[in-house]
Amino acid sequence: MLNSRILLVxxxxxxxxxxxxxxxxxGxxxxxxxxxGEEAVNETFRLKPDLILMDIGVKGEIDGIEVVHRISSLNIPVIYLTGRNDKEMLKKAHKTVFYALLKKPINHEILKHKIRSALEEQRKLEKK
Incomplete structure (x- = not known):
């Protein structure tokens, strides 16, 4: 995971x-x-990070799911983080392309594994 640039939302x-x-x-x-959400869209296009940790229920006019819709052309792996458990939100999230969805409180070992896996998968795709 060294040298990976992560945008935290x-x-x-x-x-x-x-x-x-x-x-x-x-590392x-x-x-x-x-x-x-608005900052997340702007910073994603400006920074083009290797991965995004995206809280679904962020401040602003757009939520994390809408952010992922708006940045989808960049093909950056996203790991959703959420404290919510409502079915409509989960259905909406599943209409986007994301690597994983983790419930809060976050298990750090699972997060570390998901980040490593997402970055490895992304690197393989970029080599093709």
């Missing part, structure tokens, strides 16, 4: 700081942390 500062610290301890570069 999370509106809870405490969760974001914890995730950022954990990601850095794994990841958190290229930015944003808290709204």
């Amino acid at each position: 999370e509106d809870d500062a405490i969760i974001a700081m914890g995730l950022e610290s954990k990601l850095k301890s794994w 990841c570069d958190v290229c930015n942390w944003v808290s709204s």
